[in-house]
Amino acid sequence: MEYDSFENPVPMCEEIVQMVTNEKLVTESLKEKKIMIATLKKQKELLMRERKAFALMAKATVYAKNIFDLCRMVIVGLVEILRFDTGVIRLKTGQENSLEMVASTGLDKTTIEFLHDDPESIATFVANSEKPIFAPDTSTHEIMRTYGKRIDQFMCKALISWPLHDSLQKIIGVVTLVSHLPKKIPDKDRDFFEIIAGMLAIVIERKLASRNITKALKEKELMLKEIHHRVKNNMQVISSLINLQAGRIEDQDYKNMFDEIRDRIRSMALVHDQLYRSRDLAYINLKDYITQLTGSLMRSYSIASGKIELKIDADDLYIGIDKAVPCGLITNELISNALKYAFPDDMKGQIIIKLDKDDNGKLLLNIKDNGIGLTQDFNLQNADSLGLELVIMLVEQIDGSLDITGDEGTEVTIIFAA
Numbered sequence: 001m002e003y004d005s006f007e008n009p010v011p012m013c014e015e016i017v018q019m020v021t022n023e024k025l026v027t028e029s030l031k032e033k034k035i036m037i038a039t040l041k042k043q044k045e046l047l048m049r050e051r052k053a054f055a056l057m058a059k060a061t062v063y064a065k066n067i068f069d070l071c072r073m074v075i076v077g078l079v080e081i082l083r084f085d086t087g088v089i090r091l092k093t094g095q096e097n098s099l100e101m102v103a104s105t106g107l108d109k110t111t112i113e114f115l116h117d118d119p120e121s122i123a124t125f126v127a128n129s130e131k132p133i134f135a136p137d138t139s140t141h142e143i144m145r146t147y148g149k150r151i152d153q154f155m156c157k158a159l160i161s162w163p164l165h166d167s168l169q170k171i172i173g174v175v176t177l178v179s180h181l182p183k184k185i186p187d188k189d190r191d192f193f194e195i196i197a198g199m200l201a202i203v204i205e206r207k208l209a210s211r212n213i214t215k216a217l218k219e220k221e222l223m224l225k226e227i228h229h230r231v232k233n234n235m236q237v238i239s240s241l242i243n244l245q246a247g248r249i250e251d252q253d254y255k256n257m258f259d260e261i262r263d264r265i266r267s268m269a270l271v272h273d274q275l276y277r278s279r280d281l282a283y284i285n286l287k288d289y290i291t292q293l294t295g296s297l298m299r300s301y302s303i304a305s306g307k308i309e310l311k312i313d314a315d316d317l318y319i320g321i322d323k324a325v326p327c328g329l330i331t332n333e334l335i336s337n338a339l340k341y342a343f344p345d346d347m348k349g350q351i352i353i354k355l356d357k358d359d360n361g362k363l364l365l366n367i368k369d370n371g372i373g374l375t376q377d378f379n380l381q382n383a384d385s386l387g388l389e390l391v392i393m394l395v396e397q398i399d400g401s402l403d404i405t406g407d408e409g410t411e412v413t414i415i416f417a418a
Contacts, residue, residue: 052081057196061203067091070207071103074200075175079105082189084158084177090123091164091173091204099123099174106178111154122147123174126161130171133161134190137182155180160193164201172204221281228276235269260336260387263300267293267332271324283318286327286355286363290314293328294335294353301339307348308339314355317363319418326394327365327416333387334367334412342371342410349409358415365414374406 056077064070071089079087086106090099099121104112125146126133135141136158138151143159151159158179166172175197239262246258270293274284291312298310319327335351343349354366395402400416 052077056081057199057203064207067204067207067211068102070203071200072105074196075103076105078175078193078196079177082160082177082193083179083183084160085180086154086178088123088176088178089173090121090127090176092127092171099127102173120150122150122159122161123176126163126174126176127171130163132163133159134185135159136185139182154178157181158183158185160185160190162193162197164197164204166201166205172201172208175200224281225276228272228281232269232272232276235265235272239265239269259300263297263332263336264329266296266300267328268325270296271321271328274324275321280318283320284324286317286319286324287312287314289324289328290331290353290355293331297332297335297339301336303339307346308343309350311350311352312355313352315357317355317357317418319363323398323416323418326398330391330394330414331365331367333391337385337387338367338369338371338410342369344372347371361418362415363418365416366411368409368411370409373409374404 056074060070060073060077064073071091075087075089079085084106087104088101088107089103091102092098093100101112122133122143125143133141133143135143138144138156138159141159144151150156156178158181159177161174161176163171164173164175177193242258242262242265246255246262249255249258270289271284274289274292275281278284294310294312298308331353335353338351342351349370351367351369354364354368356364356366358364392402395414395416398416400414403413405411
């Protein structure tokens with residue numbers, strides 16, 4: 001028969017149905033895969049964009065030299081990432097809290113100059129109202145009622161203007177992005193912009209705080225320098241008054257007493273002069289201080305050229321004012337004593353000052369001369385010299401140790417913690 005092959009058509013129909021079903025399943029699976037791929041692609045693009053933005057913030061935070069650099073780097077990055085045409089960051093400055101344009105991108109020179117002196121900017125409105133403007137199409141936004149002319153003037157067809165809040169929720173600035181064409185701004189872009197603006201506000205606040213601290217420290221440094229300068233000047237006035245008074249005294253012993261007092265005052269004034277000239281207001285260079293002090297004493301005692309050779313063997317060591325003043329007075333007394341008594345008549349000699357650190361990190365001040373030395377009955381504990389009494393008292397004041405020997409000349413060693 002001609003149609004024998006179609007005697008049982010049911011299996012063939014089932015096969016056709018199965019084939020159609022399989023094709024539908026494959027088509028649906030491909031659609032699902034395409035949707036999944038598109039979703040993953042969008043997520044990847046979003047993730048890459050966020051990484052780029054956070055990298056931008058991190059780079060700006062670390063490498064920006066100041067707030068202006070920080071804002072410039074961030075606004076350029078935001079305009080590029082969100083694909084706007086122009087961007088401006090304004091910050092509150094001064095006591096009037098006026099908004100100053102600190103960074104911009106995409107603007108010509110004339111527009112920048114205009115915006116610098118623009119008290120009626122949209123950013124000012126945002127700062128005063130404390131509400132952001134989010135307008136994908138400005139022609140349909142309520143901002144047109146107030147700033148329609150300004151919006152048309154700057155070809156502002158899409159706009160984001162966002163307030164920057166500090167940790168106390170006070171407005172410290174405004175970030176504004178402008179597009180010359182209306183554009184879709186999805187929620188993810190808005191969320192992204194809000195996060196970056198929040199991060200920027202935190203960094204700006206910290207940099208402002210750091211700048212204020214630095215400014216306050218500089219002001220205190222200037223004040224301390226001025227104090228040291230005035231103290232030094234006052235001591236010089238006292239020294240000059242003592243000189244005038246000493247000039248009226250005929251008794252040489254009394255005159256010598258006034259000279260000793262003057263030299264002690266000068267040694268203290270020199271500490272304040274060193275601190276005034278130093279970059280570090282807490283410490284002075286002990287080597288420089290002793291060099292100037294001993295030079296002043298040599299001139300004060302009018303030592304003839306070639307009579308006494310003064311050598312200073314010292315490293316650059318720094319001490320605070322609480323140790324510098326006693327150390328200076330000690331050095332003053334010991335050098336003065338050597339200049340007055342170690343080399344009588346026409347005797348020539350040498351004074352060597354060594355300044356070093358011992359194995360325990362303590363400062364070691366050694367003053368040695370090759371003069372006539374100490375008397376045989378010398379006893380440090382029973383010293384009746386005002387100068388030596390002062391030295392003993394000052395060594396105790398700095399928690400130091402004192403050792404004096406007089407076999408060949410006189411050698412004094414003082415050890416104390418810096």
